[in-house]
Amino acid sequence: MSPGRPVRRRAAGSRPPSDGPAVIYGRNPVHEALRARRRPVHRVWATPGAAKEPWLAGVSVHVVDGEEVARRAGSDAHQGLVAEAGPYPYADAAQLLRAPRPLLVALDEVQDPQNVGAIARSAECAGATGLVLPRHRSAEVTPAVCKASAGAVEHLPVATVRNLADFLSEAKQAGLWVYGADAAGVPYDRPDYGDAGTVLVMGAEGRGLRPRVRSSCDALVALPLRGRMESLNVSAAAAVLLYAISPAHP
Known part of the structure; x- marks a missing residue:
């Protein structure tokens, strides 16, 4: 495949930043938030053991017990921070x-924070340009998503759109190729992903891509299943497909 679309761009609806402070918990998420500096980190609470992390040197840390950290985190998976x-x-x-030769991942109503976070981590590691989420019936960037991403969302741009199918149409008008992951698709290594921008669309667990989203894709691609299981977890499938596509986006 080679790009040959008329280029016409229009504004895509994105979620504005929400008001009020946010919670980040877990060692990697807190570390990456401090390292990325995309948003201010106002206060840090840590257990005595976690407060010894070398990357916290120079950071004002309130040393408290584990119960206090858990209370502020709203989770027991805080790792002391x-x-x-x-x-x-x-x-x-x-x-x-508008990024040069973007590689984007779009999720079609993936609601499990663990999956969204894991996909964000794979996307960031594979060099993706960004992650796109529907504004409704989809997980947002919550503290649980931050934790599941190991802090990758602090580096990977994440946008939300009002209508995912409309966004995919805009992507095609901007010259990008759109590939949806679907069991009925062609083998994932068959398309020539070329040097144009790419959007990889992943559907929700069990339901897959919705009909209008599926029809908005240029092609559907599938991973071979050689064992006895009928499907891969969406985050595992996304990781494999991202690394298959990413060599075309150095």
Whole structure:
């Protein structure tokens, strides 16, 4: 495949930053928030053991017990660290489309925070340009998503759009190729992903891509299943497909 679309861009609806502070918990998420500096980290609470992390040198840390950290985190999966930060800085979807040869991942109503976080981590590691989520019936960048991403969302731009099918149409008008993951698709290594921008669309567990989203894709691609299981977890499938596509986006 080679790009040959008329280029016409229009604004894509993105979620503005929410008001009020946000919670980040877990060692990697707090570390990456401090390292990325995309949003301010106002306060950090840590257990005595976690407070000894070398990357906390120079950071004002309130040393408290584990119960206090868990209370502030709202979770027992805090690993001894919790921070109060600024609201998550959502990206603008139209700007993601304007990046040179973008590699974007779009999730079609994936609601499990663990899957969204894991996909964000794989996308960031594979060098993706951004992650796009529907504004409704989809997980947002919550503290649980931050934790599941190991802090990758602090580096990977994440945008939300009002209508995913409309966004995919805008992506095609901007010259990008759209590939949906679907069991009925062609083998994932058959398409020539070329040097144009790419959007990889992943559907929700069990339901897959919705009909209008599926019809908005240029092609559907599938991973071979050589064992006895009927499907891969969506985050595992996304990781494999991202690394198959990413060599075309150095």
